[in-house]
Amino acid sequence: MAHTAPEYNPRIWNSSCNYTVQGIPASLFFARTNRTVDDPSLFEVDNATMFPLSPAYRAAPDMAVKACFGPGEQLNHTLVAAGIKMPCGYSVRGGQVRYWEENACRETITSNCYCYAINKVGWSGGYCMPGYRKEGDDVDFASCADAVSKIELDGAVPVSKKRVYSAEPPPGQHYIAMVLWPEGRDYHFFRRDADGSWSHKRGDTFVTNTYLNGSSLTDVEDTAILGAYKQFCGYFLVNPERHALTASYYAYQQSFVKRLAELEVQPGVRLDIVRLPHPSRGWAKFAYK
Structure with missing residues (x-):
């Protein structure tokens, strides 16, 4: 009798996306908020920046944006793998910030071990x-x-x-x-x-x-x-x-998804999501350290 169990197919689940946010006021991008959570080692901490979209506690807990590649810098996987940088970057022009980040796509982020x-x-x-x-x-x-x-x-x-x-x-x-x-x-x-x-x-x-x-x-x-x-x-x-x-919305506290929702309602801010043809090397190295 043929086996009826699912085939192991990581391509279905292991999807990566490039998230690009344009039109962010520089004052908002570099501002600090008063967000708090139960476990600050995992998510935002007091006076953390609203951006980047993912918490960068491993690389720069004092100010998350320092963990991204700044104006003129290119993504360097070696620095990401070492925990010095995250797979994200930003540029500033005319008082507005363009921000990008490589991360898992939403269906990957919102599926846990039980879903899988x-x-x-x-x-x-x-x-x-x-x-x-x-x-x-x-x-x-x-x-x-x-x-x-x-x-x-x-x-x-x-x-x-x-x-x-x-x-x-x-x-x-x-x-x-x-x-x-x-x-x-x-x-x-x-x-x-x-x-x-x-x-x-x-x-x-x-x-x-x-x-x-x-x-x-x-x-x-x-x-x-x-x-x-x-x-x-x-x-x-x-x-x-x-x-x-x-x-459970109550149990699910992934800050990346919450921040995406916040971005989409900001006036003048545009969020573009492009699925990458292959899993992001930079994000995978960061996520699995």
Whole structure:
């Protein structure tokens, strides 16, 4: 019988775009705001600049724009890979700024590990949340028992490891695996693909089917891939057509998407998005440091 699991196809998920913003008042581009978030190491910090579109805490936490390539500078992948610069740049003319950035396309940014595991491409509106039904629902994952109850509510069926590795899934269905980071109250999912290997997607980054050293991901219980997600919660059978996925705006705090929305309503500011023919080398090096 033919395998019904999804084919591993990173071209569908690993899309990069060039975001160009024109007509930004220089006073706005270089101004500081009073944005705050729960974890300033991940997103904006007090008195951070509104631009660039992505937080540059790794390269220049004192003023994000310093991490971009300024007027007359060209994109240098070596500097990006070293964490000195980001794949972004700007020029100033007549009191207005033209800004560009290479980043993942929106469908890549708004699809997390759960969306990917269920094989829902380009899920919009936020991250897919296990057991989530409406704003304000409890999304705490303190134990495997809590996490399993939530994905069962969505339609996942627990199965044994023996079945995953010895029996083909029914037509239109496939196997996934779930791990947990108890201290961080967070989860992660892997998907078993048609070739028998596993693949996954970390948050808003690209999908992969290898370990960091490049070898194939064949054992999702291997501590080398689990990292902080040290509790393995089990294997499950899912049916993408019947699985009840719900996106959470509340849980999804990706600042890049929020800033895009803010840009699009600024008077006189124009945002152009062009899909790149290949994944951005600069952005991938920055995102996976």
